[in-house]
Amino acid sequence: MTLPYALSMKxxxxxxxxxxxxxxxxxxxxxxAILEAxxxxxxxxxxxxxxxxAEAAGVARTTVHRRFATREALVDALxxxxxxxxxxxxxxxxxxxxxxxxxLYQTTANVLGVKVGWGxxxxxxxxxxxxxxxxxxxxxxxxxxxxxxxxxxGVLRADVDIAWTRRVYYALIHEAAQNxxxxxxxxxxxxxxxxxxxxxxxxxxxxx
Amino acid sequence: MTLPYALSMKxxxxxxxxxxxxxxxxxxxxxxAILEAxxxxxxxxxxxxxxxxAEAAGVARTTVHRRFATREALVDALxxxxxxxxxxxxxxxxxxxxxxxxxLYQTTANVLGVKVGWGxxxxxxxxxxxxxxxxxxxxxxxxxxxxxxxxxxGVLRADVDIAWTRRVYYALIHEAAQNxxxxxxxxxxxxxxxxxxxxxxxxxxxxx
DNA sequence: GCAACTTGCGTCATCAATGTTGCAACTTGT
DNA sequence: ACAAGTTGCAACATTGATGACGCAAGTTGC
Numbered sequence: 001m002t003l004p005y006a007l008s009m010k011x012x013x014x015x016x017x018x019x020x021x022x023x024x025x026x027x028x029x030x031x032x033a034i035l036e037a038x039x040x041x042x043x044x045x046x047x048x049x050x051x052x053x054a055e056a057a058g059v060a061r062t063t064v065h066r067r068f069a070t071r072e073a074l075v076d077a078l079x080x081x082x083x084x085x086x087x088x089x090x091x092x093x094x095x096x097x098x099x100x101x102x103x104l105y106q107t108t109a110n111v112l113g114v115k116v117g118w119g120x121x122x123x124x125x126x127x128x129x130x131x132x133x134x135x136x137x138x139x140x141x142x143x144x145x146x147x148x149x150x151x152x153x154g155v156l157r158a159d160v161d162i163a164w165t166r167r168v169y170y171a172l173i174h175e176a177a178q179n180x181x182x183x184x185x186x187x188x189x190x191x192x193x194x195x196x197x198x199x200x201x202x203x204x205x206x207x208x
Numbered sequence: 209m210t211l212p213y214a215l216s217m218k219x220x221x222x223x224x225x226x227x228x229x230x231x232x233x234x235x236x237x238x239x240x241a242i243l244e245a246x247x248x249x250x251x252x253x254x255x256x257x258x259x260x261x262a263e264a265a266g267v268a269r270t271t272v273h274r275r276f277a278t279r280e281a282l283v284d285a286l287x288x289x290x291x292x293x294x295x296x297x298x299x300x301x302x303x304x305x306x307x308x309x310x311x312l313y314q315t316t317a318n319v320l321g322v323k324v325g326w327g328x329x330x331x332x333x334x335x336x337x338x339x340x341x342x343x344x345x346x347x348x349x350x351x352x353x354x355x356x357x358x359x360x361x362g363v364l365r366a367d368v369d370i371a372w373t374r375r376v377y378y379a380l381i382h383e384a385a386q387n388x389x390x391x392x393x394x395x396x397x398x399x400x401x402x403x404x405x406x407x408x409x410x411x412x413x414x415x416x
Numbered sequence: 417g418c419a420a421c422t423t424g425c426g427t428c429a430t431c432a433a434t435g436t437t438g439c440a441a442c443t444t445g446t
Numbered sequence: 447a448c449a450a451g452t453t454g455c456a457a458c459a460t461t462g463a464t465g466a467c468g469c470a471a472g473t474t475g476c
Contacts, residue, residue, distance in 0.1 A: 024450090027452060030452080060453070060455070062455080062456095063452085063454075
């Protein structure tokens, strides 16, 4: 007796399993090519087909399905892949120990570097993978801790709403990351931090 | 001889035509219910099914197809519908004639009012309908004119990049609009304008 | 009240995307 | 060189969404 087709596979193959035999070199390359192609393709059109992704990767569609059992598995793997880089980028800026302003610039520059290349994957914070959600939550907390330190150090005003400030910060980074090629990460980071801290208004208009 | 099924309709019925016989009262209500349900449903999940939209509207799926020949037609009609409100909201704030700061607050409050209820529809600026694209382009120009007036009046710093400032402004509005229920449009507008002009930093740190 | 309009329901055709499988040809590691 | 692993290709099954249609029942406008 055979299984009812639809239930046969689905949960068997895994994308980045814990205890899996290492891939052969060529398979590893294919895997990376697929993930990079998926990022490029999906950031252009989030509803892109597996076919389109395969084509962008220079690979047959069946090969994609061999590596990632389902479309969801592929997107999850992509999210995990990018989330690791994201976490590493934040960590490398020592956001909890460097002086607030320094940490803010450095974190911004590092994150922009990742975000420019992995925009789609980074938008998958609500991934099915709990690890992805966990890391995004942690980064969020780290960000708010940094802002609190900045406030205590007098860099941010005493009356700012930390949560709103973080959301504005995220939005600015997102906006800056759209300038893909234009400027390098350092210039963009300066723009973002500058805008976040000073806004666009004149110094003290005493308006309103 | 009959047309090859798939090509028979498609472009026949229209959503908001120019010279169409007016709808009967009940049909008008159904139409509105569908558009409102589409907004609710699609803002929650942009890939939602016609079935889901119909259900949210309390209507059979076939009825939706009777009013909007294709899914694209529905989304377009939604975009047109919301764009009209958007344009009216901007217009009502007299952005070209009121004093810059006043115009900025008023425009922000008005736009937030629309954006909170029509978030999905307003994200369809790149609609197939040329009218939608035209209006969005016009609003964009109006916004940049307002910012230039603000700069000339000393409200914005002389060295700000108008295009970047506008993008930041849009991003702030988008972010504020996520607070759906929380505050009223005026409080949110104050938050947005305040953040845009002053940022989150202390007045003159002379930092860096 | 009556004609015209509108809706729900059931049903069907079509299409596109997803996922599966077997096999032959090619690569890689040892 | 040889075994194991990997890929492309060419099918095929399944599913879900879209769109069309007729008919019976209900609603609206005059």
